[in-house]
Amino acid sequence: MRKHVREGKLCKTRSHQEILSMYTVIFYLVLLALLTLTLAGCGGSGRSNSAQGEPQISGNWQFTLTTTGNSFATSPLQGGFLLQQNGAISGQIGYSIVLPSQNGGANTICNSGVATVTGTISGNSVALTAVVGTLDANGNPVTQTLTLNAGSLSANGSSIQNGTYALTDGYANVNGQIVSCGVAQDTGTWTATLVPPLTGGFQGFFHSAYSTSFVNQDFPVSGTFTQGRNIGAATATVTGTLLFQDPVTLLNDYPCLTTASVNGTISGNTVLLQVFSTSGIAVGQIGQTPGTAAPPFAVSFDNTQAGYVLHNLPGASAGTNAGGYLVTTKSCSGGDSGNLCLALGSSKACSQPITLTPFAITFPPQLLGSAATSQTITLTNNSNSQLTGLSLRFGDNDSGLFYGFPGADFNGVPNFTEQDTCSQNGTITLAPSSSCVITVNFSPQQSCPRLPQSSQGGVAPAVCPVPLTATLTVTVPSGSADADNEFSVPITGIGLSRIVPSVPEIDFGAEAVGEASSPQTLTFTNQSLSPVTILPPMPCTFATGVEPAQPRPPLSSNGQALVGGIQLAEAGAQLPNSSPIAADKSINPPLVNAPTVDYFCETDPPPSNGGSGLPNFQISADGCSGQTLAPFGQSGNSCSLQITFVPQPATWSTTAGQPLDDFVQLNTMWCGDANNPVEPNCEVDSGRFPVEIKTNAPSPLRMSPSAGMDFGSVIKGTASTPVTITIFNDPVDPMADNVSFTSKLITGADYSETDTCPPTLPSNQSCTITVTFIPKVVGLDPGSITLTYKTSTQIGLTQTIFLRGTGQ
Numbered sequence: 001m002r003k004h005v006r007e008g009k010l011c012k013t014r015s016h017q018e019i020l021s022m023y024t025v026i027f028y029l030v031l032l033a034l035l036t037l038t039l040a041g042c043g044g045s046g047r048s049n050s051a052q053g054e055p056q057i058s059g060n061w062q063f064t065l066t067t068t069g070n071s072f073a074t075s076p077l078q079g080g081f082l083l084q085q086n087g088a089i090s091g092q093i094g095y096s097i098v099l100p101s102q103n104g105g106a107n108t109i110c111n112s113g114v115a116t117v118t119g120t121i122s123g124n125s126v127a128l129t130a131v132v133g134t135l136d137a138n139g140n141p142v143t144q145t146l147t148l149n150a151g152s153l154s155a156n157g158s159s160i161q162n163g164t165y166a167l168t169d170g171y172a173n174v175n176g177q178i179v180s181c182g183v184a185q186d187t188g189t190w191t192a193t194l195v196p197p198l199t200g201g202f203q204g205f206f207h208s209a210y211s212t213s214f215v216n217q218d219f220p221v222s223g224t225f226t227q228g229r230n231i232g233a234a235t236a237t238v239t240g241t242l243l244f245q246d247p248v249t250l251l252n253d254y255p256c257l258t259t260a261s262v263n264g265t266i267s268g269n270t271v272l273l274q275v276f277s278t279s280g281i282a283v284g285q286i287g288q289t290p291g292t293a294a295p296p297f298a299v300s301f302d303n304t305q306a307g308y309v310l311h312n313l314p315g316a317s318a319g320t321n322a323g324g325y326l327v328t329t330k331s332c333s334g335g336d337s338g339n340l341c342l343a344l345g346s347s348k349a350c351s352q353p354i355t356l357t358p359f360a361i362t363f364p365p366q367l368l369g370s371a372a373t374s375q376t377i378t379l380t381n382n383s384n385s386q387l388t389g390l391s392l393r394f395g396d397n398d399s400g401l402f403y404g405f406p407g408a409d410f411n412g413v414p415n416f417t418e419q420d421t422c423s424q425n426g427t428i429t430l431a432p433s434s435s436c437v438i439t440v441n442f443s444p445q446q447s448c449p450r451l452p453q454s455s456q457g458g459v460a461p462a463v464c465p466v467p468l469t470a471t472l473t474v475t476v477p478s479g480s481a482d483a484d485n486e487f488s489v490p491i492t493g494i495g496l497s498r499i500v501p502s503v504p505e506i507d508f509g510a511e512a513v514g515e516a517s518s519p520q521t522l523t524f525t526n527q528s529l530s531p532v533t534i535l536p537p538m539p540c541t542f543a544t545g546v547e548p549a550q551p552r553p554p555l556s557s558n559g560q561a562l563v564g565g566i567q568l569a570e571a572g573a574q575l576p577n578s579s580p581i582a583a584d585k586s587i588n589p590p591l592v593n594a595p596t597v598d599y600f601c602e603t604d605p606p607p608s609n610g611g612s613g614l615p616n617f618q619i620s621a622d623g624c625s626g627q628t629l630a631p632f633g634q635s636g637n638s639c640s641l642q643i644t645f646v647p648q649p650a651t652w653s654t655t656a657g658q659p660l661d662d663f664v665q666l667n668t669m670w671c672g673d674a675n676n677p678v679e680p681n682c683e684v685d686s687g688r689f690p691v692e693i694k695t696n697a698p699s700p701l702r703m704s705p706s707a708g709m710d711f712g713s714v715i716k717g718t719a720s721t722p723v724t725i726t727i728f729n730d731p732v733d734p735m736a737d738n739v740s741f742t743s744k745l746i747t748g749a750d751y752s753e754t755d756t757c758p759p760t761l762p763s764n765q766s767c768t769i770t771v772t773f774i775p776k777v778v779g780l781d782p783g784s785i786t787l788t789y790k791t792s793t794q795i796g797l798t799q800t801i802f803l804r805g806t807g808q
Contacts (some may be wrong), residue, residue, distance in 0.1 A: 062268035079268010134170035144170030204342035204350035216488035235265035307347025339482035363493030372443035390428035446497025496526035507708030519642035526629035663690035711805035737791035747781020775807030
């Protein structure tokens with residue numbers, strides 16, 4: 001018994017080992033089969049013979065079918081992926097049957113989509129059949145067949161040539177009509193080119209052609225792509241990264257993005273990629289969906305003499321909107337597009353003939369009238385041959401923003417100038433690998449337009465000081481890697497007025513004729529190290545053709561109207577030019593044709609002052625005119641005045657229904673530091689910037705202390721101190737009535753509001769609105785609260801609370 005048991009155990013052990021060995025063999029056979037299937041389905045460009053000896057053509061192919069000129073405007077088959085198992089071929093190919101234009105009109109897409117492909121390979125001969133959905137002549141769904149015969153596979157397996165094709169009839173419903181999409185009598189030839197996997201590292205450039213901020217700038221781009229496996233579909237996935245970094249300085253060059261990820265598809269040599277920021281938000285696109293007509297144009301992945309290149313070079317002239325790259329981010333207002341060229345692997349393509357470094361220049365803020373500062377730009381020849389015929393163009397961009405002639409509107413002197421060691425007689429010649437230096441000088445002449453938002457152009461005073469800009473552009477006559485031969489460097493600087501106001505804007509609520517607002521105080525401070533004189537009252541003068549306004553009381557002397565150093569001007573008013581004055585060469589820079597050295601009285605739009613002789617805004621206390629402000633840090637370096645809103649008949653009534661928008665300007669003289677002599681006409685923009693004055697339209701609602709909330713500078717991401725406004729329903733207003741609020745619109749995402757206002761605010765009652773500012777951006781971050789209300793006789797009335805804050 002024991003022996004039998006042992007023998008049984010021994011027998012049982014042998015049986016277990018045999019079974020284990022059998023499973024092991026089966027496992028490796030299955031693994032080998034799976035590996036064979038995987039290799040057969042690979043989308044790469046490698047070639048291996050099948051068991052029958054035929055070449056392997058699995059991969060991504062770009063097809064070209066010749067057109068007869070009758071049925072097709074372009075090749076009906078584009079690109080797609082093929083699989084091969086033994087001698088059988090399967091897959092999908094994207095197609096777009098485009099009808100040729102008639103009578104010079106645009107081409108029409110007749111049918112498009114994905115074609116199912118089957119076929120065979122025998123030796124080097126390839127035959128394919130592509131089937132697409134279509135209609136018959138009566139509009140019933142059928143299929144259309146494109147038969148591709150006798151294509152000859154090249155010895156290296158990279159192309160198929162010399163095939164012929166035929167097709168069956170197809171129709172489509174185009175704009176409500178059944179039209180032919182190719183007839184059986186049309187035949188032609190076909191070829192196909194193998195497209196390698198879009199996988200690996202790349203380098204190249206993006207040449208901006210759209211954004212006004214950095215048009216014609218050329219930005220280095222690098223990164224990696226990875227293409228998904230071939231599953232026999234019309235497209236394969238592509239993922240990757242983009243890095244906008246200068247390979248030498250390792251600095252981020254592109255203002256829109258630092259790094260980004262891409263996710264998209266490849267079909268034949270057509271690539272479509274979505275661009276995502278680091279936060280995962282879609283911010284752009286490379287390429288376009290096949291069959292669409294609007295830019296950006298399709299991006300191609302082609303084999304060039306310099307290697308495989310992903311590019312979008314549409315042959316556009318410099319400065320046009322053509323391009324394959326589109327970015328729409330908050331830091332790139334308006335978006336951007338341009339030409340893209342990325343060289344895959346070790347390819348040396350996508351190299352531009354020149355570089356300009358740095359890619360941009362920003363001057364630190366400096367006081368107006370201070371000594372000029374300089375920065376340099378280096379122009380380098382990157383090519384292996386001499387570059388000739390290059391031209392350099394430099395322009396100060398801001399003359400139109402100010403008075404309308406080159407330079408600032410005080411003296412005609414530009415803010416930026418340029419000298420270089422590059423150009424001779426207007427052209428540049430550079431030997432291979434050589435460089436030259438361009439020096440840019442910045443001497444700011446102005447910080448804010450004299451009449452912003454007027455017919456002379458401009459911006460809101462809250463935006464001041466306005467960034468001053470210039471552009472350096474080098475044009476290469478030939479040799480650019482894309483169609484844009486212009487390469488630019490943007491230049492920016494800020495001029496600081498020596499005198500600055502306490503607020504850029506004063507906001508009044510509504511008042512009725514016969515009422516006066518509480519005065520609002522405006523303080524001016526000298527932030528320079530030199531004294532600044534505010535002009536004293538001067539005689540009023542008027543130019544021919546300009547209706548004189550009544551002088552502003554109480555400024556007068558012996559019956560002669562005077563205008564002080566404080567000047568009020570209506571929005572949109574054209575202050576008359578003074579007669580040109582001779583240049584004062586003792587001033588550096590010389591004073592030339594200063595149009596505002598002569599001053600003019602405040603004017604209102606017709607009818608002038610409503611016959612009252614008084615403006616709507618009155619300077620009720622003037623502690624500034626004729627004063628000299630001490631340098632910064634010393635006692636007496638500031639002064640104040642008070643402005644009161646006093647509505648006048650005819651220019652302000654319940655029937656007019658319009659708010660007012662005026663400006664107050666502080667006119668000053670600055671004559672340099674203690675080493676410069678005092679000159680009577682040595683005025684610069686030391687403080688003659690405008691402060692905007694706004695009111696609300698006529699209403700029974702009163703706001704106190706004002707209709708504006710100024711939060712000043714608040715650190716980004718932190719909460720300000722809450723600010724409160726009281727709204728009072730005035731029972732003595734001509735429009736007195738109970739007020740029912742119908743909506744409350746808050747603009748500016750960084751402002752939050754709470755209030756005690758009921759749906760209906762009875763006459764002689766009040767409520768409060770409290771606002772907190774939490775900036776999410778750096779810089780000026782304005783907003784507003786618009787209250788829409790109705791009374792027993794009117795609907796759709798509005799009152800606005802103006803919000804201003806700056807993220808720091």
